[in-house]
Amino acid sequence: MLISYTHRFLFVHIAKTGGTSIRAALRRYRWGWPYSGPLLLCDLLSQMTRPRHILGIKFPRHAKAIAAQEMLPRAFYESLFKFTVVRNPWDLQVSSYHHLRHEHPRLLDGVPSFEAFLERKLDPARGREDLLDVSQELQSDYVVDLRGNLIVDYIAHYERLEDDFTEICRRIGLSHPPLPRLRQAEGRTDYRDYYSAKARALVTRHYAADLERFGYSF
Template sequence: MLLSPRYKFLFVHIAKTGGTSVRKALEGMRWRDPWYYPMFLCSRLSHLSGHRIGTKLPRHAKVIAAQELLPKEHFDALFKFAFVRNPWDLQVSSFHHIRRERPHYLGGNETFEDFLRWKLDPERPYQYHVDTSITLQTDYLADLHGRILVDFIGRYETLHADFETACARIGIQPPALPHARQAKDRKQDYRSYFNDATAELVARHFARDIELLGYRFDSD
């Protein structure tokens, strides 16, 4: 999550949706925000205290966390936005990311199919780096009653164009988006990773995202 009091925006960072590129593009604006320095100091104090003073919004916090922590008039005045991604493609991206950077979280599963079945097993113990990517994307965008709280939802599939739209809403010239890391051994077409059974596993788990965000297995 990235908050800018000066530019009055809140970026809700959903894992594996291009958010790291968006954060890097916008983080340079922090140095021009006079609120950044007291926010940084509070963040350090929060870290040293074990986050007991509640001043830091975590990287992948849901928008409802900001709604609860910020004054209502301040929260309501923010331009709140996020990016989402086709759930099937997101799972392929997550598999390659974990295999490349945190292979000990694969649970001993070497293939995408085995990893996906293990990952979506409700009896599996919770693991942050695994479970972040199977939390419903709409959970990041809504309150406890399911009401969408963000003002703009961009898509990973049209990241550059939608980022420019978000910047226009903020009132800034869009900074260049850095290139996200790509797995060198990843096939470009996510559909090739699935069979009918595993595609249905994702369809069931992410049914609400698929319905509300308008994704399909064969989305371009």
């Protein structure tokens, strides 16, 4: 999550959706108001305690919008331009698979294929407390309150990120900063190449709420 107090925006960072690039482009606007110094000091002090976001100063990188809604003053939260980026769930799982293979290969010990990866990751018996990675969670959970109401103002799509980022900057009131391409997976092909009928069905079932809310299809 990235908050700007001067430019009044809040970015809800869903994993594997290009968020690292957006953070790099907008990080310079994070602070820059009269209380930046005290907030930075409090941020450093809060790292020695839990929860770190107790004052609304330091939210986890992939915090959901509801965390900010609950922790920040309501009027301030409502005044922010709140946005996120979502991604086709089938494509996102291929990205997740390659990320784990490259960054955390031990997590895939005994996992011989992409389909086996999905079977393990999306096994209902694992439970939410036993996440293989954060992309096991629904993207839709990042943008709604406890009643399922949408609480962000704009949902960008990874598939048209350049155009949507231009619109985000227009709404914030920024000249369009460069959007770097960071942490792109190498050695992968089109996501559809990875799926058997069984693997496709696993994603369809687990991410049904995302498919409905964001309008994605295979």
